[in-house]
Amino acid sequence: MKQFTCKDCGQEHDLSHWEPSFRLPDEVFALALSDEELAERAPHGRNWCELKGTGDAASRWFVRTLLPFPVEGRGEPCSWGLWVEVDAASYQEIRALWDNPAQNQAGPWRATVANDADTYPSTLGLRGSVRFTHFERIPQLSLNAGQAHPFVTEHQNGITEQRVLDWYHALSRADDEPESHESPPRLLECGTHGTAHAAMVCAHLVEARDHAVGFVENSDDPEDLQAWCDACEQLFLREGEHTQCFEDFCNVRVVCVFCYATIKERHSPLR
Secondary structure (H helix, E strand, O other), X not given: OOOEEOOOOOOEEOOOOOOEEEOOOHHHHOOOOOHHHHHHHOOEOOOEEEEOOOOOOOOEEEEEEEEEEOEOOOOOOEEEEEEEEEOXXXXXXXXXXXXXXXXXXXXXXXXXXXOOOOOOOOOOXXXXXXXXXXXXXXXXXXXXXXXXOHHHHHHHHOEOHHHHHHHHHHHHHHHHOOOEOOEOOEEEEEOOOEEEEEEEEOHHHHHOOOOOOOOEEEEOOOOOOEEEOHHHHHHHHHHOOOOHHHHHHHOXXXXXXXXXXXXXXXXXXXX
């Protein structure tokens, strides 16, 4: 498992399976609907969403895609899980092909980005195309060349591990701010479980696979799960706060909530 040293904080991070993602299109989140209103006004699934029009406004259609960024030194890209807007005909065709093994023979379909990616000038409305590339994966987005935007340039030319760390720190800071409907919950794309909420654990919980190291849960909020091991808990009690010594020892990792549940079961004391 490769580690990457951050030039800003000096700590090592394992971000080999971390990918930023959004739960819904920004346009839908901005409506600040209740769960009941959301189901009525914007019926959606994990990878599709229809925003019903009201008054003179027409309905709008969205699908979730992966936008790959080649990463220097990696065999696999780091992808943003982005929602894109498509026209009604494309939306119906994409959904009809979702479970069709021959799906990659169709398309591509024109699309525009429907999320504002952090650390960049606004990415809303960037133009691209969507197509299926693998039966077990959601559609892939490709941004059109000729758009003078750093998001497009880095998508086409690739990025370094430090750029991935920049994304991670920016999104982590956003998670520390008060949640609002204008700021969609941050998700990640787990290589095992797909799109899911992110959770935070110490490095020891991830690395210790053949023995239990204890499990101390600091937050049981499903959208903000946090835990560390017994050794981290003892150091925290000695230090009395989140000191640099503690942060270095803890070496926080980001995992999906399903991996978090497995880690919790592995390291919790038997009852």
